[in-house]
Amino acid sequence: MPRTWNTIIEPFKIKAVEPLGFTTRRERERALKEAGYNVFALPADKVLIDLLTDSGTSAMSAEQWAALMRGDESYAGARSFYAFEKVVRDLTGYSYVLPVHQGRAAERILMSVIGGPGKTVIANSHFDTTRANVEVTGAAALDLPVAEAWDFGHAAPFKGDMDVAALKAKIAEIGASRIPMIVMTLTNNSLGGQPASMRNLREVSAVARRHKIPLIIDAARFAENAFLIKKREPGFSHRPVRDIAREMFSYASGCMMSAKKDALVNIGGFLALNDAQWVAKAREVLILGEGFPTYGGLAGRDLEAMAVGLVEVLDEAYLTYRLRSIEDLGEGLRSCGVPIVEPPGGHAVYVNAKEFLARIPPDRYPGQALVCELYLTAGIRAVEIGSLMFGRRRGGRFEPAPMELVRLAIPRRVYTQSHIDFVIEVFSDIAARRDRIRGLRLVESSPTLSHFTARLAPERS
Ligand code: F0G
Numbered sequence: 001m002p003r004t005w006n007t008i009i010e011p012f013k014i015k016a017v018e019p020l021g022f023t024t025r026r027e028r029e030r031a032l033k034e035a036g037y038n039v040f041a042l043p044a045d046k047v048l049i050d051l052l053t054d055s056g057t058s059a060m061s062a063e064q065w066a067a068l069m070r071g072d073e074s075y076a077g078a079r080s081f082y083a084f085e086k087v088v089r090d091l092t093g094y095s096y097v098l099p100v101h102q103g104r105a106a107e108r109i110l111m112s113v114i115g116g117p118g119k120t121v122i123a124n125s126h127f128d129t130t131r132a133n134v135e136v137t138g139a140a141a142l143d144l145p146v147a148e149a150w151d152f153g154h155a156a157p158f159k160g161d162m163d164v165a166a167l168k169a170k171i172a173e174i175g176a177s178r179i180p181m182i183v184m185t186l187t188n189n190s191l192g193g194q195p196a197s198m199r200n201l202r203e204v205s206a207v208a209r210r211h212k213i214p215l216i217i218d219a220a221r222f223a224e225n226a227f228l229i230k231k232r233e234p235g236f237s238h239r240p241v242r243d244i245a246r247e248m249f250s251y252a253s254g255c256m257m258s259a260k261k262d263a264l265v266n267i268g269g270f271l272a273l274n275d276a277q278w279v280a281k282a283r284e285v286l287i288l289g290e291g292f293p294t295y296g297g298l299a300g301r302d303l304e305a306m307a308v309g310l311v312e313v314l315d316e317a318y319l320t321y322r323l324r325s326i327e328d329l330g331e332g333l334r335s336c337g338v339p340i341v342e343p344p345g346g347h348a349v350y351v352n353a354k355e356f357l358a359r360i361p362p363d364r365y366p367g368q369a370l371v372c373e374l375y376l377t378a379g380i381r382a383v384e385i386g387s388l389m390f391g392r393r394r395g396g397r398f399e400p401a402p403m404e405l406v407r408l409a410i411p412r413r414v415y416t417q418s419h420i421d422f423v424i425e426v427f428s429d430i431a432a433r434r435d436r437i438r439g440l441r442l443v444e445s446s447p448t449l450s451h452f453t454a455r456l457a458p459e460r461s
Contacts, residue, residue, distance in 0.1 A: 008324050008417050011317040015062060021045045021379065028376050036455025037372050037440055039381050048379030049419055050411070054347045055220075056102075056260035056267060057411035061312055064264065064305045071301025076292055080300035080307075087307040091242075092219075092249040094272035096279040099306075100290050101297035103220055103258025106271040107133040109289070110216070110256060113281045114180040115139040122170060123183035123218075124162040125149075125190040128389070130183065130218060130256075132449070139180070144170065149191045152352050152403070155342035157232035160188035160225070161200035167207055176211035185218040186225035186248065190385070192405075193221070193345030195228035198236070198247060205251035214275065217255040222248065223262040224346025227319040242314045254278075261347070264309030264412055268302050318413075322346075325420055326410055332424030336431045347409055353386065354404035357437055362387045362400030364439025364459055370406045370430075373437050378426040383407050388442075389451040 023031070023046050035041035044050060050057070072079040085097045100106045107130050115121070115137030125143045126134065134141040144166045149159040162184065171179060184204060187195045208215040226245040230236045236244055249255065253275065259268035273279050283293050290297035312318065323346065330344035333351065341350040353367040360366035367386035374380040383406070390401035408423065430437075444455040 008321060008328060010413075010416055011315075011321050012061070012413060020048050022048060023379055025376070028379060032372060032375055036443065037368070037458065038451075038454055038456060039371055039375055039383070040452050042375070042381065046379070047375075047381045049415065049423060050381050051348075051408040051423070052381045052383050054261060054409040054411050055258065056265075057414060058260075058264045058266065058309075059411075059413040060264060060266070060305060061308070061413075063312070064308045067304035067308045068301040071299060071304045073300045075295070077294055078300045078303070080303040081294040084303040084307040087310050088270060088272055091245065091310060092255055092272050093246065094249070094254055094274050096273050096276070098271045098273075098279070098282060098286055098293055099296035099298055099303060100269045100271060100286070102260055102267060102269045103127075103218075103256060104129040104133060105290055105297060106256035106258075106269050109271060109282050109285045110181075110278075111137050111139070112285050113278055119178055119180050120170075120174055121181055121183060122167060122179060124160055124185055124196060125188050126183065127185055127189050127218065127220075128449070130185070142170065143190075145188065145191055149188070149194060150402070152192065152341045152350075152405075153339060153355075157195075157228075157343075158197035158200060159192065159194035160186065160196040160345075162196070162204050164200070164203045164207060167204065171207070171211055171213070176213050179211075179213050181214045181216050182208050183216050183218055184252070185220075187221045187228070187346045189220070189347075192341035192350045193224075193348045193407075194341075195225045195232070195346060197233050198229050198244070199233070201248055201251045214254065215252040217249065217252045219249075219255040220258040220261040221346055222255075222257075223313040223319060224323070226314075227316075227323060228346055231323070241316055241319060245314060259306045259309070261412075262310075262313045263306045264313050265302065265305045268298055268306045270296075270306075313412075322410075322412065325417060328417070329408065329410070329420050329423065332420070333427050336424070336428035338427050338431055341405065349408045349410075350385070351382075351406040351408065352404070353384075353406050356431075357434060357439075359435065360437070360439040362391065362404060363398045364441070365404075365456065366439065367404045367406050368456065369437050369439050372440070373430055374406075374426065377430055378422070380423060380426060383409070384451065388454060388456075 088097045117138030119139040131141040146161045254273035339352040339355040357366040367384035386404035387401045392399045439459045440456040
């Protein structure tokens with residue numbers, strides 16, 4: 001047996017560096033006030049450690065930067081497209097590959113082909129842009145996660161699974177002809193970045209096939225899901241993660257991809273499908289909104305970088321380090337008494353702010369209060385996934401979200417282990433004085449996706 005070591009080392013060395021944004025407490029107080037206590041409105045150079053998202057924030061490798069220089073910028077039939085198409089086909093097995101500028105473009109195109117009033121899309125959970133793109137066509141978006149996904153403190157290996165019994169019941173209730181597709185979001189970002197098991201994928205796929213409903217994968221974090229299958233599902237520990245990923249894709253007939261996550265690039269995405277009729281319609285929408293089908297809203301060089309990233313992301317040394325580092329953040333928070341969604345998933349640790357700041361009621365936004373405290377204390381930027389994002393006001397009445405979470409999303413290959421240690425240290429400081437943290441009032445908001453633009457103010461003491 002090779003000797004194993006405890007220290008987590010990054011399986012790369014650093015060639016280009018960027019300074020972090022150090023600020024004083026007073027500067028942060030001023031910046032946060034100006035931002036209306038909404039961290040989306042902060043200038044990034046006033047952020048020290050940016051855990052707002054893992055999307056589009058990856059560091060590219062030397063190979064990816066080299067590939068950029070090989071980009072073929074021909075309008076039609078660029079060499080870069082064929083290189084990219086080959087990588088996606090080899091990975092997913094799907095016949096047709098349409099590049100798009102990011103994941104939500106793939107969602108919009110697919111939904112404009114198959115959505116519409118009277119239809120229902122069923123998912124383990126829709127990501128918020130996926131849901132919005134379903135609903136904008138007049139269709140309904142239904143989430144059927146397994147019940148244990150909601151039990152945040154309880155650790156189970158595959159809380160990203162879909163509830164198969166509920167899926168069967170729903171198909172019987174509304175009829176297969178009104179369900180244009182079933183979506184498996186891998187990993188399930190909306191409920192803690194939890195993976196789905198191969199077993200569940202197989203079962204969902206069998207139900208979908210029996211009813212002739214296409215199963216489509218939201219593949220944004222496919223490599224992390226595949227690696228968590230390798231680590232957690234019996235029978236997979238000896239299989240190369242690339243094989244596991246290919247098997248995952250084999251149970252579906254297409255995927256929507258935000259390449260800003262597991263293709264390790266700063267912009268990009270694709271829609272890959274087997275159905276020639278869907279593709280013919282999707283191409284028309286693509287040309288209208290994105291560009292010619294061999295570049296789809298991207299530069300040739302972006303296609304090259306995605307092609308390299310899709311291979312690199314399946315490197316097991318990289319995935320081992322990534323998952324281990326996220327686990328370590330989870331362990332650190334747990335040890336300072338911070339409740340998290342258990343177990344940590346593939347791209348982030350989610351803090352349960354409803355428990356951590358139990359004195360702050362949902363209409364005073366406990367998640368956002370913690371987000372602001374992290375920024376004020378040490379310039380760490382996180383994102384609220386709770387009543388600021390999903391709460392609604394109907395006729396003057398406040399309807400809270402079912403969860404109050406704070407996501408600490410870890411950009412890929414960007415921060416080192418000492419940055420993670422620092423985040424843990426800051427949490428231990430905050431945990432010791434959590435009873436003094438105050439809630440926030442909503443001052444201004446817009447009707448859709450209001451969390452991006454809302455303005456808040458600290459509750460008066
Ligand atoms: N699907 C999932 C599961 C996602 O997490 C995202 C984006 C998308 C689709 C949309 O992709 O941003 O490229 O248009 N998630 C980001 C996040 C924004 O912070 O979690 P996109």
